[in-house]
Amino acid sequence: MTEFRIPKLNNNDDSYILVEWLAVDGQEVKQGDPLVVIETSKTAEELESPADGTLVIRVHSGDCAPGELIAAIGASVEVAEPVVPEVPPLTSGEIDVVITRPAQALIEQHGIALDRVRALGRKVVRAEDVAALTDPREVVTLPRSQRQAADVVVLSHQTIPAAFTAVKADVTDTAKLTRDLSKHARTLIGLSELLVKAVADQRAEFPHLFASWLGDGRIRLAEGSHVGVTIDVGKGLFVPVVRDADVRPLDAVARELMDYRMTALRGSFRERDLEGANIAVTLHSEAGVEFAIPIVYPGHVAALSLASTQQEVQQGDEGFMVRQTVRIGLAYDHRVVNGRDAALFLGAVKRLLEEPRRWLE
Amino acid sequence: MRVAEHLNRSLHALMENDPSVHLLGEDVSDPYGGAFKITKGLSDRFGPRVMSTPLSEGGIVGVGAGLALAGDRAIVEIMFGDFATLAFDQLVNFAAKSTTMYGRRVDVPLIVRLPTGGRRGYGPTHSQSLQKHFIGVPGLSVYEMSPFHDAGRLFGEIFASGTPAVFFEDKVLYTKPMLSGGDGLHTFEVRDGWAVIRAERDTEDVLLAPGGLTDRAVAALRDLLLEDEIACTLLVPARLHPLDVTPVADVLAAAKRVHVAEDGTAGGTWGAEVARLLHERLWGRLTAPITHISAPDSIIPTAAHLEARCTVQPADIRRAINK
Amino acid sequence: MIGAVRERTLTPVSEADLSRMLRIRHFEKALLRLFEQGRLNGTTHTCLGQEHVPVAVSALLRPEDHVFSNHRGHGHFLARYDEPHALLAEITGREGALCNGVGGSQHIYHERFLSTGVQGESLPVAVGVALRHKRTGDGIACAYVGDGTWGEGSVYEALNMAQLWGAPLLVVVEHNRIAQSTPTGAQLAGSIAGRCAGFGVRHERVESPDVNVVRGALAPLVDYVRREKRPAVFEASVHRAGPHSKGDDTRTAAELAEAAAGDWYAHYTRDFPAQVAALEEIERAFIDAAVENVLARPLSEWS
Numbered sequence: 012m013t014e015f016r017i018p019k020l021n022n023n024d025d026s027y028i029l030v031e032w033l034a035v036d037g038q039e040v041k042q043g044d045p046l047v048v049i050e051t052s053k054t055a056e057e058l059e060s061p062a063d064g065t066l067v068i069r070v071h072s073g074d075c076a077p078g079e080l081i082a083a084i085g086a087s088v089e090v091a092e093p094v095v096p097e098v099p100p101l102t103s104g105e106i107d108v109v110i111t112r113p114a115q116a117l118i119e120q121h122g123i124a125l126d127r128v129r130a131l132g133r134k135v136v137r138a139e140d141v142a143a144l145t146d147p148r149e150v151v152t153l154p155r156s157q158r159q160a161a162d163v164v165v166l167s168h169q170t171i172p173a174a175f176t177a178v179k180a181d182v183t184d185t186a187k188l189t190r191d192l193s194k195h196a197r198t199l200i201g202l203s204e205l206l207v208k209a210v211a212d213q214r215a216e217f218p219h220l221f222a223s224w225l226g227d228g229r230i231r232l233a234e235g236s237h238v239g240v241t242i243d244v245g246k247g248l249f250v251p252v253v254r255d256a257d258v259r260p261l262d263a264v265a266r267e268l269m270d271y272r273m274t275a276l277r278g279s280f281r282e283r284d285l286e287g288a289n290i291a292v293t294l295h296s297e298a299g300v301e302f303a304i305p306i307v308y309p310g311h312v313a314a315l316s317l318a319s320t321q322q323e324v325q326q327g328d329e330g331f332m333v334r335q336t337v338r339i340g341l342a343y344d345h346r347v348v349n350g351r352d353a354a355l356f357l358g359a360v361k362r363l364l365e366e367p368r369r370w371l372e
Numbered sequence: 373m374r375v376a377e378h379l380n381r382s383l384h385a386l387m388e389n390d391p392s393v394h395l396l397g398e399d400v401s402d403p404y405g406g407a408f409k410i411t412k413g414l415s416d417r418f419g420p421r422v423m424s425t426p427l428s429e430g431g432i433v434g435v436g437a438g439l440a441l442a443g444d445r446a447i448v449e450i451m452f453g454d455f456a457t458l459a460f461d462q463l464v465n466f467a468a469k470s471t472t473m474y475g476r477r478v479d480v481p482l483i484v485r486l487p488t489g490g491r492r493g494y495g496p497t498h499s500q501s502l503q504k505h506f507i508g509v510p511g512l513s514v515y516e517m518s519p520f521h522d523a524g525r526l527f528g529e530i531f532a533s534g535t536p537a538v539f540f541e542d543k544v545l546y547t548k549p550m551l552s553g554g555d556g557l558h559t560f561e562v563r564d565g566w567a568v569i570r571a572e573r574d575t576e577d578v579l580l581a582p583g584g585l586t587d588r589a590v591a592a593l594r595d596l597l598l599e600d601e602i603a604c605t606l607l608v609p610a611r612l613h614p615l616d617v618t619p620v621a622d623v624l625a626a627a628k629r630v631h632v633a634e635d636g637t638a639g640g641t642w643g644a645e646v647a648r649l650l651h652e653r654l655w656g657r658l659t660a661p662i663t664h665i666s667a668p669d670s671i672i673p674t675a676a677h678l679e680a681r682c683t684v685q686p687a688d689i690r691r692a693i694n695k
Numbered sequence: 696m697i698g699a700v701r702e703r704t705l706t707p708v709s710e711a712d713l714s715r716m717l718r719i720r721h722f723e724k725a726l727l728r729l730f731e732q733g734r735l736n737g738t739t740h741t742c743l744g745q746e747h748v749p750v751a752v753s754a755l756l757r758p759e760d761h762v763f764s765n766h767r768g769h770g771h772f773l774a775r776y777d778e779p780h781a782l783l784a785e786i787t788g789r790e791g792a793l794c795n796g797v798g799g800s801q802h803i804y805h806e807r808f809l810s811t812g813v814q815g816e817s818l819p820v821a822v823g824v825a826l827r828h829k830r831t832g833d834g835i836a837c838a839y840v841g842d843g844t845w846g847e848g849s850v851y852e853a854l855n856m857a858q859l860w861g862a863p864l865l866v867v868v869e870h871n872r873i874a875q876s877t878p879t880g881a882q883l884a885g886s887i888a889g890r891c892a893g894f895g896v897r898h899e900r901v902e903s904p905d906v907n908v909v910r911g912a913l914a915p916l917v918d919y920v921r922r923e924k925r926p927a928v929f930e931a932s933v934h935r936a937g938p939h940s941k942g943d944d945t946r947t948a949a950e951l952a953e954a955a956a957g958d959w960y961a962h963y964t965r966d967f968p969a970q971v972a973a974l975e976e977i978e979r980a981f982i983d984a985a986v987e988n989v990l991a992r993p994l995s996e997w998s
């Protein structure tokens with residue numbers, strides 16, 4: 012087959028016009044036969060056939076450029092059938108077992124017997140299913156609540172550059188006081204309750220710790236102290252919210268926390284119980300926990316941790332004595348506040364816990 | 373049973389049960405029974421209620437609207453959906469507007485059936501997907517046949533609504549079987565006008581597509597599952613417009629990524645309208661913008677190898693979802 | 696009339712005309728064959744039985760005239776442009792296709808020939824082209840339509856404008872008594888002549904399988920359109936000897952027999968058996984070679 016391209020006919024034009032073919036598509040032509048009329052800006056020229064054979068016209072008329080393939084001469088031999096993507100037929104019915112391609116690769120790689128694959132009881136066997144067969148250890152899917160917790164902590168780690176500070180508070184006197192308070196208020200008031208209230212009361216002084224990071228160096232301040240408190244009674248970790256804890260009295264806060272503990276036992280939190288916190292207090296009251304680093308919730312600036320009460324022997328004016336202490340930790344978004352603010356904030360909270368008389372005022 | 377036969381039986385039942393139903397179209401009478409044989413046996417059985425018409429697409433849609441206005445119910449078959457353009461005036465300016473433009477409700481129980489789409493080599497004037505031109509016309513519903521939906525119920529629903537409708541029927545779909553139950557990999561469920569095609573495990577991807585795409589959408593779903601291990605739920609609405617997504621709100625609420633596929637070219641399309649609607653509902657819950665899959669910006673060429681390039685193929689859907 | 700010598704009913708035919716009619720016939724038969732073999736995508740409408748009309752028409756047209764064709768257009772094309780390879784390449788999507796395989800059988804634009812698959816659509820377009828011819832010379836627009844296409848409103852809008860504005864438009868009606876499956880009596884009220892009269896448009900009708908008779912009846916009309924710059928409608932009564940497209944003929948045996956009897960081919964083989972046989976051999980071989988040649992080509996390209 013000979014290609015028939017338009018030669019360069021002059022120096023001025025970069026395109027010509029194909030006026031007409033003097034032979035028709037499919038005609039047998041001889042070398043030297045006039046074949047086509049090409050018009051340049053100056054003349055119309057007849058071009059001759061470069062070979063003998065059947066003419067196959069590619070460009071029938073119109074614009075064409077020097078070098079462009081406008082025809083072929085001589086029959087081509089390759090028979091090409093149009094390739095059209097086939098759409099598999101639509102069916103309904105049942106299948107036995109289907110193995111995905113990645114799963115198949117794993118099966119072959121590990122030489123896993125097909126009856127073991129079948130025994131999985133899956134209609135569609137995926138790579139993850141086969142992977143379980145390649146490793147004798149059991150694979151467990153975590154419960155939904157834990158998967159949600161996972162999402163939250165990952166997001167926190169990815170998005171919040173947190174720093175951490177801790178203080179020690181001497182709660183010897185407070186421990187005694189809480190008994191009286193509880194009796195008086197007819198509900199349990201312990202260190203946890205006091206801490207929630209003490210934290211909430213700092214908002215006027217330390218508004219940034221209750222804020223929310225917006226990006227571009229801006230934060231949105233809170234309109235109330237809504238303190239999320241971790242409760243885990245073995246049914247998953249929940250963080251119900253004590254709303255407006257700064258403007259409500261201590262006993263109201265304590266009662267709400269008690270309600271939340273009961274709800275946690277029943278496992279029936281409502282969406283609104285868990286929404287809208289702007290700071291969190293995490294409780295680590297299991298004996299022996301000395302201190303804990305909390306996770307800053309996405310959307311918060313600060314989270315506090317309360318560890319378990321420790322007995323310490325201290326030297327006082329009248330010799331050695333046993334004191335009760337707790338470590339209060341503060342994790343904070345370092346984009347919003349610095350170590351100094353954290354220390355001042357913790358100091359204020361510590362004072363409230365150490366000087367129980369304030370609660371009676 | 374094939375979709376063509378199902379449509380044929382549905383029309384038989386409809387005309388049998390309701391003597392006010394009339395059917396008009398070019399070459400619909402026996403023994404020919406329509407270019408796609410959907411009306412076979414109807415004229416033999418129902419005589420003058422079935423009329424083979426002159427080549428007058430605008431005219432016969434007007435006649436259908438007239439019958440409907442006067443208290444009958446009319447089905448008009450346009451031989452190729454492309455020629456709906458010849459009836460555009462009757463549909464948009466008369467049938468649709470009449471339901472409200474006289475200041476009170478006027479029922480126009482009219483169904484205009486439109487065999488549609490490419491992949492059969494009929495060439496540019498016989499292969500187009502015109503759905504988008506009928507989206508958002510006040511007083512006009514847009515339906516599309518699927519292998520999951522009972523056509524008889526859809527026809528009944530349209531007539532009962534008193535709102536005229538265009539009813540698209542993919543020409544390749546005619547040759548496919550009606551589907552129910554499942555295909556082993558997916559279960560098929562029909563609820564309130566939607567078909568829900570689901571994999572055995574939870575999916576984060578949801579694909580919405582009109583019924584004409586079913587073969588290609590299901591093929592894509594299979595490949596995604598078996599080659600890429602991506603499970604995707606397919607939603608097929610029978611009524612494309614107005615679109616009511618409440619019956620599938622739960623499926624959409626669980627979606628992380630939503631894709632819309634359609635035949636026809638991009639630009640002012642059903643798919644774009646669905647994306648607009650869903651972005652409003654799902655914004656913030658999705659992890660990516662809604663993907664839109666449509667045919668390249670081209671007429672539908674005749675030659676098979678060129679036509680395949682200009683129509684939506686399973687691989688196009690798979691690629692878009694796999695991104 | 697036992698023993699009587701059968702009289703010829705046809706006038707002697709030129710070799711060129713008969714060859715072309717046979718060439719078109721074999722082109723169409725080849726298409727039906729390819730279709731059966733699954734080597735043709737989509738659809739095709741052959742003009743079996745009607746080949747003599749475009750052959751009669753084309754000889755009266757000048758190169759500058761425009762021809763508008765329809766779905767049944769292979770004969771219209773081949774009578775005007777003797778390029779069966781290029782047309783076949785178009786229909787089969789091969790290199791050398793008239794329109795790169797995009798248009799296929801019913802959508803062709805080649806030089807001054809244009810077809811579309813939407814019935815009646817081209818008539819108003821032909822009026823526009825005719826109006827330009829009227830301003831610029833003696834060219835005319837010739838549009839082929841079937842009898843069934845007279846259901847479309849655009850036909851009447853075109854006739855009205857053509858007559859109002861004096862457009863040199865020749866409408867050639869191939870009245871084959873049927874539209875797809877519907878007999879003309881079931882889709883056309885009154886007559887085409889009567890409809891033309893309504894617009895004051897000149898109309899001629901001829902009923903003959905004889906290419907010379909058809910051309911003879913048409914010639915004065917073409918003259919009139921060209922000279923007077925007025926529209927005219929020429930109605931050729933013909934028989935559709937084949938299916939509408941492929942395998943979709945629901946006519947009764949009697950109707951099919953009538954169509955076969957009316958086929959020009961039947962008349963010519965009867966009146967000029969030797970001439971037909973000799974030329975037919977050549978044309979069949981030519982078309983067979985063309986099919987072989989075209990199907991061996993690479994697929995058409997389109998960007």
Ligand SMILES: Cc1ncc(C[n+]2csc(CCOP(=O)(O)OP(=O)(O)O)c2C)c(N)n1
Nearest residue numbers: 455767812813814841842843844873874875
């Ligand atoms: C607007 C439009 N409507 C319907 C069709 C489908 N169709 C193609 S050919 C045809 C019949 C045409 O009949 P006629 O004009 O008599 O031409 P014939 O086929 O007999 O040559 C029909 C209905 C079409 N191509 N265009």
Ligand SMILES: [Mg+2]
Nearest residue numbers: 841842873874
């Ligand atoms: Mg006809």
